[in-house]
Amino acid sequence: MRRFIERTQLPIANNEKDMGQPIIDLKNIDYIYPDGTHALKSINLKIYGGEKIVFLGSNGAGKSTLFLIFNGLLKPLRGEFFYNQKRVDYNRSSLMELRKNVGIVFQDPETQIFSSNVFEEVSFGPMNLKLHEDIVKQRVEDSLKKVCMFEHRKKPVHFLSYGQKKRVSIAGVLAMKPEVIIFDEPMSCLDPVNAKNMTELFNELNGKGKTILLSTHDIDFAYSWADRIVVMKDGEIIKQGDAEDVFKDRELLVFADLEVPWLVDMYFALCEKGIIKHCGRIPRSKQELLALLSPGDI
Amino acid sequence: MLDIDKYAFLSRLSKVNPVEKIIFSIVTLTICIFFNSVPANIAVFAAMAYMVIFKGGLNARKYIGLLFVPASFLVISIVAIAIDITYATFVPQKMNDMVWKLFINNIAVIITYEGIQKAVKLFFTAITSVSCLYFLILTTHITEIIMILRKIKVPEIIIDIMTITYRFIFVMLETASCIIFSQTSRLGYTNAGNTYRSLAGIVSSLFSGVLKKADQIYMAMESRCGWGCVNVLVEPGDKISAVNIIKIIIFEFFIISFSVLTGGKYSA
Numbered sequence: 001m002r003r004f005i006e007r008t009q010l011p012i013a014n015n016e017k018d019m020g021q022p023i024i025d026l027k028n029i030d031y032i033y034p035d036g037t038h039a040l041k042s043i044n045l046k047i048y049g050g051e052k053i054v055f056l057g058s059n060g061a062g063k064s065t066l067f068l069i070f071n072g073l074l075k076p077l078r079g080e081f082f083y084n085q086k087r088v089d090y091n092r093s094s095l096m097e098l099r100k101n102v103g104i105v106f107q108d109p110e111t112q113i114f115s116s117n118v119f120e121e122v123s124f125g126p127m128n129l130k131l132h133e134d135i136v137k138q139r140v141e142d143s144l145k146k147v148c149m150f151e152h153r154k155k156p157v158h159f160l161s162y163g164q165k166k167r168v169s170i171a172g173v174l175a176m177k178p179e180v181i182i183f184d185e186p187m188s189c190l191d192p193v194n195a196k197n198m199t200e201l202f203n204e205l206n207g208k209g210k211t212i213l214l215s216t217h218d219i220d221f222a223y224s225w226a227d228r229i230v231v232m233k234d235g236e237i238i239k240q241g242d243a244e245d246v247f248k249d250r251e252l253l254v255f256a257d258l259e260v261p262w263l264v265d266m267y268f269a270l271c272e273k274g275i276i277k278h279c280g281r282i283p284r285s286k287q288e289l290l291a292l293l294s295p296g297d298i
Numbered sequence: 299m300l301d302i303d304k305y306a307f308l309s310r311l312s313k314v315n316p317v318e319k320i321i322f323s324i325v326t327l328t329i330c331i332f333f334n335s336v337p338a339n340i341a342v343f344a345a346m347a348y349m350v351i352f353k354g355g356l357n358a359r360k361y362i363g364l365l366f367v368p369a370s371f372l373v374i375s376i377v378a379i380a381i382d383i384t385y386a387t388f389v390p391q392k393m394n395d396m397v398w399k400l401f402i403n404n405i406a407v408i409i410t411y412e413g414i415q416k417a418v419k420l421f422f423t424a425i426t427s428v429s430c431l432y433f434l435i436l437t438t439h440i441t442e443i444i445m446i447l448r449k450i451k452v453p454e455i456i457i458d459i460m461t462i463t464y465r466f467i468f469v470m471l472e473t474a475s476c477i478i479f480s481q482t483s484r485l486g487y488t489n490a491g492n493t494y495r496s497l498a499g500i501v502s503s504l505f506s507g508v509l510k511k512a513d514q515i516y517m518a519m520e521s522r523c524g525w526g527c528v529n530v531l532v533e534p535g536d537k538i539s540a541v542n543i544i545k546i547i548i549f550e551f552f553i554i555s556f557s558v559l560t561g562g563k564y565s566a
Contacts, residue, residue, distance in 0.1 A: 123531035
């Protein structure tokens with residue numbers, strides 16, 4: 001129980017206490033695709049080290065474009081991008097520095113894996129960092145172990161299942177040891193067991209001080225996991241704040257085409273029926289809600 | 299193509315160090331071509347078949363089926379070698395080793411004893427060479443072969459092209475099979491007319507689909523600090539086993555002596 005409270009207090013701390021300098025700082029970022037789609041409209045966003053941020057929004061809201069901006073794959077049309085207070089000016093050395101520190105795991109592992117052998121695929125990133133081969137080998141082995149793919153390291157990629165390919169693509173990014181890891185819809189097409197392992201991996205990485213940014217359509221997961229939620233619509237950030245803050249705002253949810261997490265619905269329904277009393281804070285997990293239902297057990 | 303890929307991965311010999319297999323296959327191949335002795339070639343052919351079927355665990359029927367692919371081309375070409383077609387005026391009056399002849403007006407179709415001998419020898423050399431290479435590709439996965447090529451310092455650009463081409467074969471096949479499924483599920487292949495239309499659809503969408511995937515993969519490579527070249531670390535393999543190398547040397551020695559002993563009769 002204490003762990004949950006500690007975790008849920010984090011976002012409040014984020015807002016109130018001075019978090020130091022942001023690790024990523026976007027100022028008035030605009031991006032327009034060659035076909036004229038205005039994908040990002042003056043985005044301002046500060047991200048601090050160690051945060052767990054979920055980006056929500058319907059398809060085409062601009063989440064993926066924003067992620068590509070974070071990694072320097074797209075150069076904004078206007079606006080400034082600071083990484084660790086240093087302005088990214090899109091020359092080779094600043095992009096190297098940025099991509100070394102901000103890793104991105106794409107939604108479809110098929111579009112990320114280019115090598116036909118698992119070990120070689122994972123070694124690509126660290127080799128590009130010009131590390132010594134022994135260090136690369138160590139990193140590849142460690143990251144493959146972290147995603148439970150070590151025993152498949154010699155397998156050709158096309159013999160792997162979708163979930164395994166996904167894990168290989170994650171290992172490929174982990175091996176570069178980035179400070180910030182971006183996951184573009186990491187849970188899509190994963191079975192519940194894989195999705196659960198993925199959540200554990202996120203928490204483990206975050207526990208080691210990594211900043212995790214991800215996009216998802218799983219509202220319940222976003223609600224119970226995120227420190228901060230960023231809601232996007234039509235290329236704009238229409239709201240950001242902690243989970244409770246975002247999901248209490250019914251108008252916003254309707255506007256952004258988001259569902260209400262079942263926990264929030266259930267909590268208010270139970271309060272209305274008088275089964276539990278308002279306690280000021282909406283529970284963030286099933287366990288917390290159950291604890292409210294039987295207060296004697298706490 | 300895909301079957302071979304699968305067999306190589308599933309072969310019991312796939313765990314053997316690829317360097318040993320490459321040495322075994324290439325050295326034997328060179329000896330066969332160099333000595334060109336029919337009995338020695340038959341022996342090598344049998345040895346390779348034994349290695350693939352009994353040591354590697356490949357179904358004999360599948361192996362024979364695979365051999366039929368080059369063998370059919372081979373038979374056509376040796377027929378062409380055995381039969382001489384020429385102008386009748388060029389044929390000498392007395393030809394000792396003529397086996398069969400046919401004159402059509404001015405054209406002569408002749409089969410000579412020498413031609414048959416040449417054809418048979420060529421057939422065995424070719425089929426044995428094929429069996430040597432089959433041994434390699436049916437027991438060693440292409441990723442391992444690429445790995446070895448990288449180690450022996452084949453120019454990087456060739457290796458990069460091989461790596462990406464190989465991966466894209468599968469990307470393309472997967473894309474194609476998705477499209478075929480989606481077309482079939484919507485009755486795309488029920489008659490000749492819509493079959494043609496569906497095929498045209500595959501060709502165009504496959505091309506654009508694969509180009510798009512290539513773009514995305516390039517982007518993903520860029521995101522990991524890749525700047526257009528494929529730097530990867532080759533996992534150091536197992537040590538080369540001295541026992542296997544000795545076995546290979548003994549085998550090659552046996553084949554060389556056998557070739558020399560039988561070569562007198564047949565060698566060119």
